[in-house]
Amino acid sequence: MHAGKILCIDGEEVGLLVRKLMLESEGFEAAVATNGKAALELCGKFCFDLIRLDYSIPGMNGGEVAQAIRLLRPEIPVVLLSPYLTLPEEHTRIVYGHVIEGESTEALLILIRKLLQREADAPDSKERRTA
């Protein structure tokens, strides 16, 4: 039994690989995408419990990817990471958490668990997920 399926989207492959290893060591199932287009394709094929999205990625920016995911899978929580203190409101409004880069690995894991827990408590989404 997995703790949850997580999709990581980032422009840097080394970082993605390490993040995948780290999440898997915590018991999560992790998938990676290096740009928005690949991420949306994965979202169409698989069900994820959470998406960890970098704001600065090649092609579509994180905000645009978040908007597209929202249309495709409105129930999946999205954690957006960016170096910027302020982001356009239409992007922050639709994500579960906007994290300023520089948080520790532990802090990020705590946030992920909290979001997954909240989702598990909501019967609607649970139903849909198991269906």
Add this chain to the structure above:
Amino acid sequence: MTTSQQVFRRQIRRLILVPLGILLLIAALLEVQVRRLSSAQNWVDHTAVVLAQARLLLSLMIDQETGLRGFVLTHDERFLQPYYAADLALPKVFDQLRFTVADNPEQLERIAAVRQNYDQWHAYSQDAISRTKKNDPTVGLVAVGLAGKQMMDELRTRQQDFVEHEEELKRWRVRRSTSAGGAVTWTLLGLVVAFIFLLLIQTRQNIRTVDAGYATILNNLQKRTAELSESRERLRVTLRSIGDAVIVTDAEGRITFLNPVAERLTQFSQERASGKPLDEVFRIIDEETQVPAENPFVKVMRLGTIVGLANHTALVREDGTQISIDDSGAPIRSEDGQIFGVVLVFRDVTEQKEMLNVLRMNEKLAAAGRLSASIAHEIHNPLETIGNLLYLIRKQGHDNMDELIAMGEQELARVVQITKNMLSLYRESKRDVPTKLGEVVDAVSVILQRSIRDKQIRFSTRILTESRVSAFPAEMRQVVSNLLSNAIDAVEKGGHIEVEVEDVPFKDSQPGVALLVRDNGCGISKANLSKIFKPFFTTKGENGTGLGLWITQGIVSKIGGYIEVTCETAAEKHGTTFKVVFPKLPPDIHS
């Protein structure tokens, strides 16, 4: 002016010509009158001649009668001497008389009657003489006397009649002559009076016209003088109330006018400054080198055109304090183009300069802020990876520990590389140093790499020269960073940006080095092109400060370079090229 002059001349001409005409008229009239008078006088003289002839006739006839009587009485022939003498003269006298009164038929008739009577008497006297000579006793004194007397009386009556008529004529003619004389006098008098009268009227009229003309001219003159002094006053007031300082000099460079602002800035009052040479009151120096600047009066006179002051000009006030000023000088020309003075307009730009400095500083900070965000991101990614690796290693001695550590070292090397780049980029220099333009372009490109990649821009740099420019590295970086950021903002996703650094000829065929940033963005509209170097002009809405290009230009011109913008907005090959040309440092200078 000319028309009133013409009117004036016409008046003067009339003043002379009209009396002249009248005088001629008077002369003609007088001539006629005098002719009439002289003809009347002639007739008087004529009558006198007639009368004299008539008297001569009478006296001759009396001589004959007296002679006849003496002879008849004495029989002495000597008494007949006057008789014969008169006998000879009388026909002549008759002829003369007839000739003289030929113009008067009445008198001619009378003369003829007298002649007839005389001829009767003469026949009788001839008979008496011959009878006396024959001693005819019938010829007695009494008989002769009676018959003769009778005839003679008749003759005398006729003669008297003639003379009376002639006398009558004479009286009439004298009267006529006198009246003609009177007429001449009166005519003369009348004409003179009329002339004087006319002259008076005419002169009065002329004087009035001339006076009116003169009054108009005087009036105009007064009006114009009033207008002139009013406009002068208005100009003076305008100059006095103008917000900028104004100094006016004469053609020798001596001050003639200072407005209150100029008085305040120079600390010289109008009274004290008046007449002083300009450079005594308006002492200007180069703000940075403190070297006296060229006297603007001399410069204006030398060039003959409007001149602006060099940048960084300071005015040294009377108390020795300095204020930054912005100034221009212009020649004052008369209508024929002669320069008769110079006007200087300047203002205190100390505050403005300070404000601009603050603006520049703010933009520098904002640029640094924008850069630091992207640097933080650059550094954060590898740091996060390292954090994740350490977390893995700590949690569970991983099977492939060496691999994880190697990955961590790799990421750490990346961070070090980035910070090293940053440090070299931000190593501040207190003075301008030889700076390789190509290196600056490379360093800034690295920082902007993420934005370039995110927008999938095809970005190419061609560094064709190692040339150096004397500049502050931070400022040079700001120039390159501003131009590249603008290009990145200008292009669409997937657009192109080409950056080139190459050697080009500079102004005056000196060697130069150029930075070209070419994008295929939407281009800049003609209307905006003139504004892009102005502060606070931006097309980026809230994401731009509108200070980037303004600062860029400030830095470039400080280094001694210039910026050229070429732009194409046509659909098929739109885009913008910024070309910045700097003076190139000779290779031997770098150390």
